[in-house]
Amino acid sequence: MLCAPFKGLRPVRGRESEVIAPPYDVVNSAEAAQLAADRPYSFLHISHPEIDAREGADLYATASEALANLSEQGVLARDSTACYYVYRISTEDHVQTGVALAASVDAYIDNRIRKHEFTRPDKEDERAEHIDRLNAQTGPVLLVYAEQPQLDTMLQTLAAVPPDMDALLVGVRHQVWVVREAEQVRELDLALNDLPAMYIADGHHRSAAAARVCERRQRGDASEYFLAVAFPHTQMNILDYNRVVTDLNGLSSDRFLERVGQRFGVMPEAEPVRPHRPREFGLYLDAQWYRLVANDTDISDDPVKGLDASILSDGLLAPILGIHDPRRDARIDFVGGARGLDGLQRRVDEGDMVAAFSLFPTPMEALMAVADSGEVMPPKSTWFEPKLADGLLSYILE
Template sequence: MSLIRPFAGLRPTPEYTEAVVAPPYDVLNTEEARQRAAGRPWSFLHISRPEIDLAKGISPYDPAVYAKGAENLQKMIAQGVLKQDAKSLYYLYELVMDDHSQIGLVAAASVVDYDSNRIRKHEFTRPDKEDDRVRQIDTLDAQTGPVLLTYKQDDTIQGLIDQLTSSTPIVDVTADDGIIHRLWLVEEDTHIQTITDTFDAMPALYIADGHHRSASASRVAKMRNGEQAQQDNAHDYFLVVMFPDTRMKILDYNRVIKDLNDLDETSFLQRVEENFQVQLETEPFKPSHPGEFGMYLNDRWYRLDIHSQCIPKDDPVARLDVSLLSDYLIAPILGITDPRRDKRIDFVGGIRGLEGLQARVDSGEMKLAFSLFPTRMSDLMDVADANQVMPPKSTWFEPKLADGLVSHILD
């Protein structure tokens, strides 16, 4: 089995592409999805969030929801909205957000290599979210949500990407959030073989986002294979989009806190100064390098620089900024030791900017906020290579992959 392989994608026909393409299923709640799909009968949200077509209040995990998704998928195929390519291909996918562009490869990646950790992970998964994706994939008989992977940039692959994307894309649409999505087909057998062979020579790929989707694909393969492992069927591969590490855009993933853990402001700042240099700022503060943090408290922004002796050199997890902030401030001073479950902490993606942090505090909902420097791709790879996991909410990737642009059929 190859690490990756081409596949015959299920795609919107040209006249329907703009109507179909939708945000990822997990960035919208049910009501948001219902609003986004209103008046758009071919939106892929009818497949990825099919509860919007059923009675309000139904659980998104109700069996009827998965059945409705499968019904909607088959309807869109029957109506000619979606059509499967006649042969196995690779696809090149460009995302453009503002002045940032990244081009990646759409492929099917090996479940066997995921299970053996050649496709490396850096997060824990939750059983309930895995169960949801297993039911969705198995009922649809398709993988509709791509897993975001990264790899260490390769000159052969990059040269081929540059060559093939110099032509006019077959898809060029701007979604309602302003993100541009472009697609090219990789049809020539020599190009397909070069891509397959070059990736086969790589020691590892890395999951950037989509740990639950990849884990669920592995479970579906085991369900379908039974006692016979390491098959070469469609369900032994899962849908991925892979970008070189040098082109990926990670934004900061910031924190807001409800209270000072029964400390007054003076006592709190004194505790912070034990491990950080604290400096009052006149403007909202966005960190410019690792080890530097912004803090917003009582209408004032502070710059925090962690003392160098607090940063371990040989622990890829403990030296992350999200770990340093947790280990030296949020846990010991604010008493939040389980950020996955503690309701006193929340997380704000960097796409919302410092204004989004400040607004949560100014409204009275939260007491203070922290801005962080974005986790680097090299940090993610170091953690995955060490077979460790990152703290929750360590990375926020933008722009987001679209659902519905290319799906992977399993039958």
């Protein structure tokens, strides 16, 4: 089994805008405190309990108390029957419609829910403790499945009526339809569990932590599942994930460009370079943009080595700049595509970085191919926008 319906804990009708919050891992403590100011029901009080706790306080106890308070005050209520939840995210130029579900830990362990990233034990520890102490999963994992027209039509049909929840968060509209009628739940359950696999797009630490909690509790309860929202792969919006470096490894700019020209075509450009296709890159150096095109002889059929992040790393970052481990090397940093090319260029113009590289967004099919092969993506290969929200749905482990 891939997944199951669940009894979601969610804002009562009309209170969703008071509760909705950004994902816990995209805002820091200072940002959370600012966003939660004058918003007593914001889910940030649960995902970032440090904004309310006294020094030395038990943060997990603070978060657990805040979650209980929202229920006691009638802001959150739990559905009485197991449901699926159609979940739509929309911006001015993008719409994606998926389904919130309880994903199977066994499917995760058996690789029907497939991974493409390494995780850090310390981050797993923190998230597992949060789940265990709150007895709830409050941050959904973002899943993707290969487009299935019948399932996608079913979701669109279910979302053809007014939503049960509708809230705006930083220009992104989040709408949820509760699927509670027994026949609709059954049909959706059959369609979802007939899928050959699902893929983790975002939330590797959350899913790994859920598996830890399940093992810790010796199974047999609701911990055998974890909170997730799954979308068809064709509706996902992946932005570029770019790189900046602190130095040229002792090379002059001219010598660096000469070395790059041995592995890439190098063409000066008058405007910032946004690559239009795979194997094409932008380089910003000394207030000048260049378009780089990888030599065909350096292209691999391997699903990992053929990724643009790997081509840049294997053809330039490692052999020319000496950056062999982008995951740990302090000489490289990563800039999400949401910041735009202006934000990327600014890192160099402000003087803390010497050069910037823009990349073509990783195709969703490439991510799925890596996961299917059991391999791991290079670090910071994908940036998904828009993101799921916290607070609209939580999964209680009982």
